[in-house]
Amino acid sequence: MAISRDTVDYLGKLSRIALSPEELDKFSPQLDGILRFVEKLKALPVREVPATAHLLKQSAPMREDRARPGFSPDQALQNAPEKEGPFFKVPPVIEAS
Amino acid sequence: MKLPETIAGFQTAYRQKELTPREAVEGVLKRIEAVEPKVQALLWSDPQRLREAARQLEQGGGPTSATPLWGVPLLIKDNICVEGVPTTCASKILAGFKAPYDATVVARLKRAGALLVGMANMDEFAFGSSCEFSAVKPTRNPWDLQRVPGGSSGGSAAAVAARMIPGALGSDTGGSIRQPAAFCGVAGLKPTYGRVSRYGLVAFASSLDQIGPLTREVGDNARLLQVIAGQDPSDATSSDAPVPDYVKGMGRGIQGLRIGIPKEFFSEGLEAEVRTAVERAVEELKKAGAAVQPVCLPHTEYAIPTYYVLAPAEASSNLARFDGVRYGPRAAADSMEAMYLKSREAGFGPEAKRRIILGTFVLSSGYYDAYYGQALKARTLIKRDFDENWERVDALAVPTTPTAAFRLGEKLDDPLTMYLSDILTISVNLAGVPALSVPCGFTGKGLPIGLQLIAAPFAEETLFRIGGAYQERTDWHQKAAPCGN
Numbered sequence: 078m079a080i081s082r083d084t085v086d087y088l089g090k091l092s093r094i095a096l097s098p099e100e101l102d103k104f105s106p107q108l109d110g111i112l113r114f115v116e117k118l119k120a121l122p123v124r125e126v127p128a129t130a131h132l133l134k135q136s137a138p139m140r141e142d143r144a145r146p147g148f149s150p151d152q153a154l155q156n157a158p159e160k161e162g163p164f165f166k167v168p169p170v171i172e173a174s
Numbered sequence: 175m176k177l178p179e180t181i182a183g184f185q186t187a188y189r190q191k192e193l194t195p196r197e198a199v200e201g202v203l204k205r206i207e208a209v210e211p212k213v214q215a216l217l218w219s220d221p222q223r224l225r226e227a228a229r230q231l232e233q234g235g236g237p238t239s240a241t242p243l244w245g246v247p248l249l250i251k252d253n254i255c256v257e258g259v260p261t262t263c264a265s266k267i268l269a270g271f272k273a274p275y276d277a278t279v280v281a282r283l284k285r286a287g288a289l290l291v292g293m294a295n296m297d298e299f300a301f302g303s304s305c306e307f308s309a310v311k312p313t314r315n316p317w318d319l320q321r322v323p324g325g326s327s328g329g330s331a332a333a334v335a336a337r338m339i340p341g342a343l344g345s346d347t348g349g350s351i352r353q354p355a356a357f358c359g360v361a362g363l364k365p366t367y368g369r370v371s372r373y374g375l376v377a378f379a380s381s382l383d384q385i386g387p388l389t390r391e392v393g394d395n396a397r398l399l400q401v402i403a404g405q406d407p408s409d410a411t412s413s414d415a416p417v418p419d420y421v422k423g424m425g426r427g428i429q430g431l432r433i434g435i436p437k438e439f440f441s442e443g444l445e446a447e448v449r450t451a452v453e454r455a456v457e458e459l460k461k462a463g464a465a466v467q468p469v470c471l472p473h474t475e476y477a478i479p480t481y482y483v484l485a486p487a488e489a490s491s492n493l494a495r496f497d498g499v500r501y502g503p504r505a506a507a508d509s510m511e512a513m514y515l516k517s518r519e520a521g522f523g524p525e526a527k528r529r530i531i532l533g534t535f536v537l538s539s540g541y542y543d544a545y546y547g548q549a550l551k552a553r554t555l556i557k558r559d560f561d562e563n564w565e566r567v568d569a570l571a572v573p574t575t576p577t578a579a580f581r582l583g584e585k586l587d588d589p590l591t592m593y594l595s596d597i598l599t600i601s602v603n604l605a606g607v608p609a610l611s612v613p614c615g616f617t618g619k620g621l622p623i624g625l626q627l628i629a630a631p632f633a634e635e636t637l638f639r640i641g642g643a644y645q646e647r648t649d650w651h652q653k654a655a656p657c658g659n
Contacts, residue, residue: 089527118549
């Protein structure tokens with residue numbers, strides 16, 4: 078097995094997606110099949126080969142440093158599920174003592 | 175008058191004052207009313223808003239050289255932001271989201287005078303090859319309603335094939351424009367990485383994604399690319415390479431162009447009818463003056479494994495932003511962490527969850543080098559395969575897909591089999607080169623087959639020349655999909 082049910086459960090927690098027992102049962106063998114297929118890559122001799130992380134000839138070109146119009150607070154908040162004044166509102170991050 | 179079926183047709187009709195944008199809009203709405211209940215290609219359309227846009231266009235005077243798409247009705251894939259319009263990536267996690275700004279491509283289409291008719295269905299976040307992973311509804315193939323239109327830009331391809339509109343925008347990360355174009359019998363271009371700005375395209379895999387046009391005729395495809403291509407200060411990955419006059423370039427024909435045939439794209443798993451159609455198409459290109467020779471892309475077999483490490487890795491990072499804080503529905507919870515877990519559980523569909531988990535796995539410590547690091551190096555080899563051919567040939571000709579459109583439900587619960595349907599399109603994205611799919615025949619069951627033309631970086635003009643020459647000699651692209659009639 079390239080990946081176990083427990084690992085899938087753990088990855089769900091890492092990626093902040095709650096997975097149901099049914100999803101774990103379904104995804105584990107599917108992901109295992111995909112990973113076993115992908116393992117073909119391991120046989121490729123690439124020690125001397127450089128990595129390609131992007132395809133650009135130049136990275137991070139500079140833009141003229143000039144003020145441009147941006148979002149107003151109302152625009153930035155227009156899709157917020159909850160807001161208060163000019164802020165996004167979220168559930169408590171720090172537990173009450 | 176009868177509504178034109180091509181962008182060029184609209185341009186002529188307006189120039190000769192045989193048609194007004196308001197008449198065009200009524201014609202498009204009538205056509206949508208007739209075929210949309212069967213095809214299900216649209217996620218959003220607002221007839222009143224569209225009528226108002228046509229009225230304003232007419233008030234502003236007629237078409238000018240600055241408005242080449244004046245009054246041309248177009249459709250936008252649901253992952254490209256249109257200001258004030260729902261842009262949801264066909265996902266529940268973006269239900270109700272209205273884009274606060276226009277993507278650069280949308281701003282350019284609007285400036286060119288185009289009329290945006292609506293948003294097209296897709297696989298959720300562009301994860302899929304059938305449009306069945308749309309959280310809203312599956313789109314049907316206009317050639318056979320029991321079959322998929324392909325994906326992920328299935329709504330865009332189906333709407334063009336069903337003649338609702340003459341053109342649409344899609345996005346292509348591993349074949350998502352070309353595969354549905356092949357399945358629906360239309361022309362679809364994946365431009366060179368960096369040719370078209372990605373600003374305002376909801377990111378799936380940032381090193382692979384490109385926006386491109388779907389049309390019936392190759393010339394129309396060139397007309398749309400002409401407007402959307404070019405450098406954009408808002409996308410640091412957009413290229414400053416000059417944009418040539420694509421339509422003008424098509425007039426040069428293909429006498430003496432060298433076309434390579436890589437045997438790796440004609441291996442087992444390729445349906446006999448597809449092989450025959452593509453071989454006939456290559457014969458046709460020879461008759462038009464092209465010189466054909468065999469070439470080699472030896473690392474082709476590693477393209478799918480490489481892609482299914484890199485694309486999910488990038489997707490898992492990009493989709494971290496959907497967390498119930500700034501947009502999208504939020505699940506009720508008494509802590510921040512529980513809110514994330516529940517909002518993402520309820521908001522993402524099965525394929526999105528699979529890809530996020532797969533991407534998180536290949537990026538996790540202990541597996542990073544073995545999977546992600548190895549795939550980045552394999553990508554170099556795949557890219558070199560292409561680079562090494564451009565001195566010998568001007569373009570490659572291969573099938574777009576190994577089979578014609580499959581049945582709805584056929585691959586839904588078997589992700590690996592679904593992934594393999596992109597086997598002939600994926601290496602193009604890894605190498606960053608442009609590729610155009612054009613219709614080149616039909617199977618015995620009447621399903622379209624696609625010829626895929628691939629060229630060197632920024633050689634879209636070559637693709638249009640070859641595709642245009644092919645369409646001059648054939649009439650596959652003029653056949654009308656029955657849409658269930």
